[in-house]
Amino acid sequence: MNEWLIILGIALHALSGVPGLFYSRHDDKGQGISVRLAVAGSVFGLAGTVGALWGAVPAGAMMRVDGLSVIFLIPIFLIPALGGIYGTEYWSQQAHPNNGRKLRLFYGLVTAALATVAVSANAILFLIAWEVMAMSAFFLVTTEDEDRAVRQAGWLYLITTHISTLCLFALFALLRVATGSYELGPLPADLVSPGIVTCLFILAVLAFGCKAGLMPLHIWLPSAHAMTPSHVSALMSGVLIKIGIYGLIRITSWLPDPPVWWGGLLLILGAVSGVLGVVMALGQHDLKRLLAYHSIENIGIIVMGVGLALIGRSLDCVEWVVLGLAGALLHVWNHGLFKALLFLSAGAVIHGTHSRDLDHMGGLGRVMPVTALCFAVGAIAICGLPPLNGFVSELLIYIGAFRSLGIGQTLSWSAAAFVAPVLALIGALALACFVKAFGAVFLGTARSRHGEHAHEVGRAMTRPMLVLAVLCVGIGIAPMVVAPVLDQGIMAWAPAGTQSMPRLATLVPFGWISLGSLTLVALLGLFTLAMRKRITQGGATSGITWDCGYAAPSARMQYTASSFAQILGTLFGWIQHPRVRVPRVEAVFLGRTTFKSHVPDILLDVILKPAFRFVAKIFSSFRFLQAGNIHAYLFYIVLFLMALLLWR
Amino acid sequence: MSHILIHIVLLLVMPPLLLGVIGKTKALFAGRIGPPLLQPYYDLSKLFQKGSVFSTTTTWVFRAGPVVGLATALLAGMLIPFGGHSAPVSFNGDMILFAYLFALGRFFTATAALDTGSAFEGMGSAREVTFSCLAEPALFFGFLVLAKLSASLSLTTMLDGTFPLGAGVAAPSLVLVAASLFIVLLVENCRIPFDDPNTHLELTMIHEVMALDHSGPAFGMILYGAAMKLFVMGAVLLRVVAPFEHRNPWCDWGLFMAGMLGLAVLIGVVESMMARFRMVFVPTFLVAACLLSAFGVILLLR
Numbered sequence: 001m002n003e004w005l006i007i008l009g010i011a012l013h014a015l016s017g018v019p020g021l022f023y024s025r026h027d028d029k030g031q032g033i034s035v036r037l038a039v040a041g042s043v044f045g046l047a048g049t050v051g052a053l054w055g056a057v058p059a060g061a062m063m064r065v066d067g068l069s070v071i072f073l074i075p076i077f078l079i080p081a082l083g084g085i086y087g088t089e090y091w092s093q094q095a096h097p098n099n100g101r102k103l104r105l106f107y108g109l110v111t112a113a114l115a116t117v118a119v120s121a122n123a124i125l126f127l128i129a130w131e132v133m134a135m136s137a138f139f140l141v142t143t144e145d146e147d148r149a150v151r152q153a154g155w156l157y158l159i160t161t162h163i164s165t166l167c168l169f170a171l172f173a174l175l176r177v178a179t180g181s182y183e184l185g186p187l188p189a190d191l192v193s194p195g196i197v198t199c200l201f202i203l204a205v206l207a208f209g210c211k212a213g214l215m216p217l218h219i220w221l222p223s224a225h226a227m228t229p230s231h232v233s234a235l236m237s238g239v240l241i242k243i244g245i246y247g248l249i250r251i252t253s254w255l256p257d258p259p260v261w262w263g264g265l266l267l268i269l270g271a272v273s274g275v276l277g278v279v280m281a282l283g284q285h286d287l288k289r290l291l292a293y294h295s296i297e298n299i300g301i302i303v304m305g306v307g308l309a310l311i312g313r314s315l316d317c318v319e320w321v322v323l324g325l326a327g328a329l330l331h332v333w334n335h336g337l338f339k340a341l342l343f344l345s346a347g348a349v350i351h352g353t354h355s356r357d358l359d360h361m362g363g364l365g366r367v368m369p370v371t372a373l374c375f376a377v378g379a380i381a382i383c384g385l386p387p388l389n390g391f392v393s394e395l396l397i398y399i400g401a402f403r404s405l406g407i408g409q410t411l412s413w414s415a416a417a418f419v420a421p422v423l424a425l426i427g428a429l430a431l432a433c434f435v436k437a438f439g440a441v442f443l444g445t446a447r448s449r450h451g452e453h454a455h456e457v458g459r460a461m462t463r464p465m466l467v468l469a470v471l472c473v474g475i476g477i478a479p480m481v482v483a484p485v486l487d488q489g490i491m492a493w494a495p496a497g498t499q500s501m502p503r504l505a506t507l508v509p510f511g512w513i514s515l516g517s518l519t520l521v522a523l524l525g526l527f528t529l530a531m532r533k534r535i536t537q538g539g540a541t542s543g544i545t546w547d548c549g550y551a552a553p554s555a556r557m558q559y560t561a562s563s564f565a566q567i568l569g570t571l572f573g574w575i576q577h578p579r580v581r582v583p584r585v586e587a588v589f590l591g592r593t594t595f596k597s598h599v600p601d602i603l604l605d606v607i608l609k610p611a612f613r614f615v616a617k618i619f620s621s622f623r624f625l626q627a628g629n630i631h632a633y634l635f636y637i638v639l640f641l642m643a644l645l646l647w648r
Numbered sequence: 649m650s651h652i653l654i655h656i657v658l659l660l661v662m663p664p665l666l667l668g669v670i671g672k673t674k675a676l677f678a679g680r681i682g683p684p685l686l687q688p689y690y691d692l693s694k695l696f697q698k699g700s701v702f703s704t705t706t707t708w709v710f711r712a713g714p715v716v717g718l719a720t721a722l723l724a725g726m727l728i729p730f731g732g733h734s735a736p737v738s739f740n741g742d743m744i745l746f747a748y749l750f751a752l753g754r755f756f757t758a759t760a761a762l763d764t765g766s767a768f769e770g771m772g773s774a775r776e777v778t779f780s781c782l783a784e785p786a787l788f789f790g791f792l793v794l795a796k797l798s799a800s801l802s803l804t805t806m807l808d809g810t811f812p813l814g815a816g817v818a819a820p821s822l823v824l825v826a827a828s829l830f831i832v833l834l835v836e837n838c839r840i841p842f843d844d845p846n847t848h849l850e851l852t853m854i855h856e857v858m859a860l861d862h863s864g865p866a867f868g869m870i871l872y873g874a875a876m877k878l879f880v881m882g883a884v885l886l887r888v889v890a891p892f893e894h895r896n897p898w899c900d901w902g903l904f905m906a907g908m909l910g911l912a913v914l915i916g917v918v919e920s921m922m923a924r925f926r927m928v929f930v931p932t933f934l935v936a937a938c939l940l941s942a943f944g945v946i947l948l949l950r
Contacts, residue, residue: 363765365707372707376759385752386745398744405796414949417792421785421942424747428784431751432777435758439773444765445705512739516723520749523719527869531715534865539699546703546861547766559762559770567778571931 002051003063006119009045009077012037014112016084017105025097034104035084038111042081045115049073053485061183064121067488068253071329072118072246075336079238080111082464083231083340089460090347091229099143103229110136110240117243123172123182130168134161137240140232141224153223156604160210160220164244167207171251174200186495189256197255201262204251205269212244214303215273218296219604222280225292226356230347233288237295238340242332245302249328252310253493260314264416266307271422273300276575276602278429282436282565283576283599285358287346290437291339294382297426298335302328304419305397308404309493311416318501320416323400325493326486326504331393333482334475338381338390341468345375348461349441352454358440358561360450365442368456372442374465379434381472384427387517389475396508398423432568440561447555477517480510562597569599577606652736654901659725662905663875664688666882666912673916688875695868703861705765713760714866718873720753725880729804731904732893738804743791746803747784750836750877754780757870761858772857775927779842779854782934783832789941790825790832794888796948797821807884809891817948824944826888831937833885835930837878840919842930852927882911 016037020030052065065073084107093100113133120126138161142154176182178192178200187197206217213221221241225233252258277297284290305328312320348371349364350356365372381388401419446452456462475482483504494501545553569578576599583593600606625636668685675682684690702710727742729735735742758773794806797818811818835842838855845856859870886907894900925933 363705365709365763369707376709380752380755383751383755384748385755386748391745391748395741395744399741399801402741402792402795402801405792417945417949420792421788421938424784424788425781427748427751428777428781431755432774432781435755435762435773435777439759439762439770443707443709443759443763507740509739509741512737512742513745516737516745520719520723523723524715527715527719528712531711531865531869534696535700538697538864540702540864541699542702542704544703545705545764545766546701547764547768548860550766553766555765557767558765559767559774564770564774567774567931568781571778 002048002055003058003060003065005044005048005051006065006073006115007063009041009043009048010112010115012041012044013080013108013115016041016108017101018108020093020101020104023101025101026094028093030101031088031093031104034108035088038084038108039081041111042077045077046074049077053488059121062122062125063119064184065119067485067490067492068246068249068329069118069492071332071485071489072242073115075239075242075333076111076114076118079336079340080107080235082467083107083234083344086234086344086347086461086464087229087231089458090231090351099145102139103143103232106136106139107232107235110140110235114239114243118246121184123175123184126184127165127168127172131165133240133243134165137161137236140236141228143229143232144227147227149223150227153220153227157220157224160217164207164210167203167210171200171203171207174203184250184254186254187256192256194257197257198259200251201255201258204248205265208244208247208251209269209303210244212241212248212299212303213273213296214244214269214299215276215296216603218273218277219601219608221296222289222292222601225295225343226286226288230288230343230350233291233347234340234343237292237343238336241295241299242336245299245306245328245332248303249306249325249493252306253495256495258310258314260311263307263309263311263314266303266310267416267419268307270300270302270304270307271419273297273303274422274426275300275429278426278433279568279572279575280599280602282429282433282568282572283578285561286356287349287358287361287437287441288343288356290358290433291342291346294342294430294433295335295339297430298331298339298382301394301397301423301426302331302335304328304423305331305400308397308400308416308419311404312400313495317404319403319507320400321494322490322502322504322507323396323403325490326483326508327393327396327400329486329489330396330475330479330482331390334381334389334393334472337468337471337475338378338388341374341465341472342378342382344461344465344468345371345378348457348465349375349454351457351461353450355448355450358437360448361441362447362451362555362558363443363445364451364454367454368442370456370462371465374462374469375438375442377469377472379438381476383431383434385431386513387473387476387520389472389479392476392479392513394423394427395513396504399508429568432565436561436564439559439564444558445555447558447560477521478514480505480514483508483510569597575602577602651733651897655730655733655736656726658730658901658905659722659876659879662908663879664692664872666879666908667875669909669912670916670919673913674920677917677920688871692868692872695871696865698864700864700866703764706763706861709756710760710763710861711866713756713763714862714869714873716756717753718869718876720749721873721876721880724749725876725883727803728880728883729807729887730883730901731887731907732808732900733897733904734804734808738802740801742802742804743795743806747787747791751780751784753873753877757858760862764861766861768851768853768857769860771851772854772860775854776858779835779930779934782931782938783835786828786832786934786938786941789938789945790829790888793821793825793941793944793948796945803884807887807891809887809893813948821944821947822888824940824947826885828937828941828944829881829885829888831933831940833878833881834915834918835934836881837874839915841922841925842933844924847924852924879908882908886911 019033023030116129210217281293305324308324309321381390384390384394404416581596667688761769761773798806843854
């Protein structure tokens with residue numbers, strides 16, 4: 001029953017964009033049908049998924065729904081439906097007659113393909129669904145393909161996603177050779193040599209890390225997220241890159257006897273992604289690029305959790321397994337929720353101001369109060385602050401890291417405890433970055449006319465954002481509700497035969513966390529009332545910003561996003577490699593001058609592009625061989641054949 | 649129960665006194681009589697009576713800043729054991745909540761400053777969040793040392809002065825952590841040599857410049873919250889430096905209060921004897937604090 005509900009959900013999503021193709025490009029009816037189909041698909045899919053938590057779904061040859069699938073299916077069905085509703089206003093058919101239908105077709109397809117990947121138990125089905133997902137995402141990235149920057153982002157995405165697919169082909173081919181079937185499942189330890197298992201792991205890290213945007217395989221991610229419509233960015237960042245994490249978690253659960261260095265490698269990769277991701281984000285002044293780099297950071301946090309769990313499995317420390325994996329899985333949900341929320345709020349801002357540049361915005365909090373509130377909730381959640389959901393998942397990984405110290409005993413690999421200060425650094429940097437983003441966009445006064453003409457967006461856009469915000473608060477205040485679901489995911493990950501997994505709730509004081517969150521909320525309410533009372537009793541007047549006595553402060557005196565991040569920029573300049581153009585000050589009475597700073601991607605712009613340019617230059621010196629003369633080509637063939645004859 | 653009550657009363661009442669003691673110490677060093685010890689209380693009560701001015705550019709964020717700052721400091725104070733008495737609230741992992749509560753306070757103080765749209769306040773908030781990026785890992789390295797030494801994950805047992813591994817193992821790491829926590833305390837509470845709450849030059853301020861536009865009760869709340877933060881972080885440092893307990897629980901309270909006042913005198917002495925560092929040196933010292941406590945961890949991992 002449940003499996004049929006899930007299949008029905010997948011089918012409805014896959015077909016949701018098709019009816020729109022039969023309507024005129026200026027007709028809004030198609031988008032109405034499409035969003036209804038998608039919402040119905042999500043309702044059926046979620047019903048089946050939640051049902052699968054109680055009633056076990058029989059494992060078929062093609063399809064398997066276990067604890068891990070459930071955890072990934074829930075955001076896959078939830079977020080695209082909300083994004084679809086948001087899209088009816090944000091990317092309405094009337095406003096975008098040229099690409100609205102295409103967008104909706106591939107939006108449905110990518111959702112269906114993602115859900116199929118998460119339930120497939122067969123390598124061929126997995127690969128087909130994977131490729132449909134990757135290609136639909138390509139058409140989503142290139143929605144506005146008349147723009148050159150969008151096409152470039154699309155090509156980059158296409159290249160990297162196929163590198164990922166290529167690694168997957170190799171991975172599944174090796175699996176086929178090793179096990180003799182295309183069925184996906186745990187590998188028997190006696191059947192496969194350790195060398196092959198190591199190869200499988202490396203291929204999995206490459207393929208799935210590339211999809212997830214793990215540094216240094218992240219190069220496609222920032223531009224692809226920045227160039228797409230915002231509800232597609234929300235889907236890509238909130239759901240699509242998580243399928244890479246799904247693959248990584250799945251494959252590590254199938255491979256027998258993981259050596260400790262696997263987990264260590266993931267910890268290091270995760271830490272690098274986390275720190276570099278947030279440092280790169282600090283340098284951005286394009287709102288969506290900034291959010292995209294934060295996805296890299298959060299993928300880093302998730303991978304650190306997986307690494308901790310993997311080390312725990314190698315060393316038989318079940319507590320590390322439970323805490324690390326639960327933290328990673330919960331962060332998959334949480335990041336899906338708050339990052340989708342942030343991208344949707346950013347989309348509302350872009351809808352209102354027609355700009356993505358932080359330094360064009362400012363003061364939007366007064367004209368777009370609902371969007372500002374939603375962005376604030378997302379920002380607090382992504383910084384991992386209580387009382388919201390980001391705090392809970394980071395807390396799980398923190399406790400896992402502290403446990404790895406070997407409380408009361410001596411353990412090898414205690415260095416894993418260094419995860420805690422790394423997470424603290426990431427958290428503090430993320431806080432700096434989101435104070436910057438929230439401040440530059442919503443606080444102060446408008447820095448340009450883009451901001452002056454902004455307006456609050458309509459209900460079709462605010463309601464999905466509010467739903468996500470409520471979910472962020474809900475998981476933060478009542479985390480014990482999700483603990484049993486996480487337990488099922490952990491059971492599904494642990495190798496067959498392990499019975500003694502401690503329940504998550506026995507390791508983490510969920511009751512205290514929610515009591516703390518509720519007390520915090522109560523105290524905030526109490527103090528707000530008290531302050532309001534005192535302010536009304538004392539009398540309040542309003543005036544211009546005092547600022548030590550400026551008579552006429554102007555919007556241009558405000559701190560900009562770039563100035564805000566400047567000190568951190570100098571501290572981390574060795575990572576950011578900022579390209580700064582400082583104006584020369586020569587005359588006494590200066591004319592109009594400009595200051596420009598731009599932080600390029602550390603891998604793509606600083607290393608890869610120069611390297612490829614160098615290689616291209618070397619090879620171009622062989623160009624004289626290709627003169628376009630047919631006789632010369634025939635001569636080459638003769639030479640080559642002669643060489644072959646002599647060689648044999 | 650009565651001890652919990654005393655804990656709450658001390659947490660609510662004592663923080664401004666520390667500021668008074670620091671001020672008095674500095675005055676004595678400078679050869680002045682200085683303001684009375686209870687001056688911070690007079691200031692607060694006066695501020696809570698006054699009217700307020702709100703800039704027209706501000707929104708709810710501006711008003712939320714002081715409220716969140718105070719509420720988070722108060723809640724964090726409930727997680728810390730005062731003297732030999734256990735904290736009213738204690739559970740596995742409470743040190744993470746402790747650190748993140750202050751981070752939440754910082755988020756709102758910094759955004760409230762940006763809400764005014766002023767360059768000075770932007771500067772202050774940029775500095776605040778920047779320096780915390782380096783203070784936070786130092787704090788967590790310190791927590792790692794304390795967790796390993798006490799074999800526990802909750803602040804009450806981490807700070808109760810028992811070391812299953814033996815005092816000989818504990819001492820070197822604890823000295824490093826204490827030094828690092830003292831630097832963190834000075835930075836996070838805007839004391840000399842990192843920040844000068846009394847300077848007249850807004851360009852060089854960190855914390856005070858963020859509160860330039862707050863007035864009346866809201867400003868009172870900021871001052872009170874800042875005093876409470878100093879008190880709470882001081883209580884942690886005190887337990888690391890002097891984890892002593894007296895047989896009589898009531899004497900413990902006396903010891904704790906004397907210790908806190910002593911800490912305030914120490915801060916006053918440091919403030920009197922040192923000049924403010926240039927802003928560019930603050931990160932250097934914070935990295936040093938980080939490394940000190942990181943060495944503390946490494947000593948325990950060998």
